Ligand SMILES: Cc1cc2nc3c(=O)[nH]c(=O)nc-3n(C[C@H](O)[C@H](O)[C@H](O)COP(=O)(O)OP(=O)(O)OC[C@H]3O[C@@H](n4cnc5c(N)ncnc54)[C@H](O)[C@@H]3O)c2cc1C
């Protein structure tokens with residue numbers, strides 16, 4: 001059901017410059033695919049299944065679905 | 073820092089500090105690790121706590137109490153106001169950057185070692201048993217062993233997952249929040265103000281909590297289902313424009329509150345969860361400072377006892393103790409939440425119109441819930457149970 005990531009590409013993108021590092025997305029991620037440090041955040045490839053739950057929970061809309069995929 | 077401790081606590085929020093304090097008081101050697109530079113900062117919190125929860129752990133101190141609360145003012149979607157006047161101080165507004173610091177100090181006075189800027193990135197596992205943590209500290213990777221790890225790592229709750237516990241939360245139960253601390257906001261200093269309704273914050277509420285003369289925490293939480301359609305930030309921008317167009321923003325934070333029942337499993341082999349990480353937040357109100365402190369203190373006591381008696385299997389008593397003190401109550405509050413947020417704006421307006429007909433002394437919060445849930449007799453029994461607790 002979930003859109004598969006293209007090999008070597010992530011389809012979920014967190015805009016680090018805009019992120020507030022609050023952890024809401026991390027708490028809802030079923031795959032433990034988001035790493036959050038004090039002021040650093042990244043999606044861990046290849047754990048992410050593109051389920052989009054992180055996008056829905058972000059209070060400030062800084063996670064985007066990138067249909068072309070991002071090189072990792 | 074030593075190479076080995078009896079107990080390692082991950083996260084120095086209210087839950088972590090209480091776990092550290094109560095375990096250290098029983099003589100366990102303990103290290104608490106915090107990823108951020110400062111304990112207590114940044115503050116992602118409305119900073120309100122009930123008196124009953126607070127005074128179990130620490131006496132109110134003007135250093136970190138910014139307002140004393142004796143009233144709730146609740147607004148219906150059409151603006152109808154109902155004041156609940158308790159006639160005495162029932163709660164406090166905190167300055168959490170100082171409060172969390174003080175809590176951590178009580179842990180350190182009890183004997184705990186504390187280190188900030190220490191990011192736990194993994195667990196040391198031996199045959200599935202948790203035997204310590206892997207830490208990144210100032211660019212260096214260090215392994216520290218322990219008999220028990222208490223994960224009090226907040227809403228993210230990753231540490232428990234590494235031990236195989238299912239800690240992720242359904243996105244529908246995550247309240248997606250945005251809050252500003254703003255000046256030029258004229259709010260009563262003795263009241264917490266709540267606005268209900270889908271125009272303010274669907275599946276949650278919009279709040280104005282006093283932080284001293286002319287300053288307030290103004291924020292809102294929207295449940296995951298609704299946030300999917302429209303973000304809390306966009307609701308917030310609208311409310312600020314409407315209520316406080318002249319406010320100056322001193323702080324702004326995003327945040328998530330896990331509003332659900334407590335996890336089924338809050339212990340594993342060598343690991344315990346506490347606070348937001350265990351989903352110990354009051355599911356109806358989203359208040360997690362007090363319940364996190366309660367959860368942390370029980371975890372700390374049970375862990376300290378297990379070390380003292382040299383019997384690590386005792387950590388599994390934690391769930392039972394938590395359920396006795398709060399867990400069962402949270403089950404009921406969660407049911408009430410489910411029904412409460414099904415009430416439509418029109419029904420809320422009706423309920424509030426009925427409420428203002430009662431004499432002020434008869435306007436109690438219990439009556440609000442009773443009126444709100446009158447259409448659901450089974451829930452009245454649940455409400456009655458909460459009132460009796
Ligand atoms: C906008 C908002 C408003 C709120 N308003 C209120 C309110 O008015 N009243 C109330 O009672 N509650 C409120 N809450 C809830 C309350 O803030 C939390 O429930 C409470 O802080 C939980 O305490 P805790 O100790 O479990 O977690 P936290 O206070 O979140 O502490 C967890 C700590 O763990 C650290 N950590 C995480 N991962 C790691 C790691 N890998 N390594 C090292 N350290 C780590 C974090 O940096 C953090 O300091 C609000 C929450 C939000 C978001």
Ligand code: SF4
Pocket residue numbers: 012028029030031032033034043047048049050051052053054055
């Ligand atoms: S899309 Fe799903 S799996 Fe990927 S990071 Fe977001 S929540 Fe996790």
Ligand code: SF4
Pocket residue numbers: 014018019020021022023024025026041057058059060061062063326
């Ligand atoms: S929920 Fe949004 S703001 Fe919060 S950490 Fe995730 S991406 Fe950043």
